[in-house]
Amino acid sequence: MRIGVITFPGSLDDRDAQRAVRLAGAEPVALWHGSHDLEGVDALILPGGFSYGDYLRCGAIASLSPIMTEVVDAAGRGMPVLGICNGFQMLVEAHLLEGGLIRNAHGTFIRRDQRLVVENADTAWTNAFEAGQEIIIPLKNGEGGFIASEETLDRLEGEGLVAFRYAGANPNGSLRDIAGLTNERGNVVGLMPHPEHAVEPGFGPDTPAAMRSGVDGLGFFASVIERSLARA
Template identity: 70%
Template sequence: MKIGVVTFPGSLDDVDAQRAVTIGGHQAVALWHGDHDLRGVDAIVLPGGFSYGDYLRCGAISRFSPVMAEVIAAAGRGMPVLGICNGFQILCESHLLPGALIRNDHRKFVCRDQRLRVENNRTPWTSAYAEGAEITIVLKNGEGGFVADEATLDRLEGEGQVVARYLGDNPNGSLRDIAGVTNAAGNVVGLMPHPEHAVEELTGAGTNGLGFFTSLVEQSFA
């Protein structure tokens, strides 16, 4: 598959995401925030970083980048979209995912290996994992606390839209220990931890993150 990785001004994990896509057996396609087309890709990754310096709110300016009009339209047609960290924030700001990400409750940046439980393995990005699988990948954020009103949280829980949950100490105050969610259709996933930093034995937390990139099957969503 051809998987587009979007670079915004301030993205810093775009190259890591491209490498993870390649290790996962796909062709990585570099997309720029100013692009007006998706160059025939089959799926999209919005990487981590500090797009537009996190001014206003994290992801709030990137949401209006030209490429996001194309991403929103493609997601509506069923194309798989994965937002990692800042990408998750952009997806929430774009209303492709419910809820919001706010400053960590302890007001400090956190960077550590983080244990997660995969709650939903029925998305294009998580099918390589067993439901309930416990994995360890890298977490690094200053504004990673997932919040939503109680009705939305109940809906996410009841409809299986919680993709991953923190295990052990909650690193950022996310409500109900939520680390990642999906939309109702299941094709759009946001994840605060960084699976692209856990795809090789040589570096990082091992290879527990690789499943997010090997899960995609060969089919066209364009």
């Protein structure tokens, strides 16, 4: 399986995402924001970082990059698309996911190993988990507060489109502790925490078993590979 990782000006975690794809057993394909060619990939990742310096709104300028025309079309055809942190912001700005993301409620950048509850385990990127499972994924953001109208929040909850929820302390003031979303089809998923930073023993988050032993992030990439094999 070939998974494209798109680099935008200011991307920070594109290489980490490529490594995560490789460790999970797929082939990473580096894609450039200014291209209209997805190079025949089977899935796409929009990585974290500070695209275009986070000017205007985080992800707003990147959502208008040339390659995003292809991303939106591919998502509409059912291609799996994962947006991580800044990538989640891009998916929201491109209207592939609902709501908005604003500055953290406490006004400061936060970095921590974050507990999450998997709310929807029936998407292209979450099927390796179980609904209600708690995982630990690193989080690092300054504008990760998820917002939406009460009507939209009720619909997201009612239709099972909340993919992840923060467990324990809410790190950024996201409404209803929402950490990530999916679209109705389940092929597009976005979240603020960084699964690509929890894929290799010795470099992941701390767990009760040992320091830096957490590899819960591998489940995201294993999920999309398994879904692809099941449909082959």
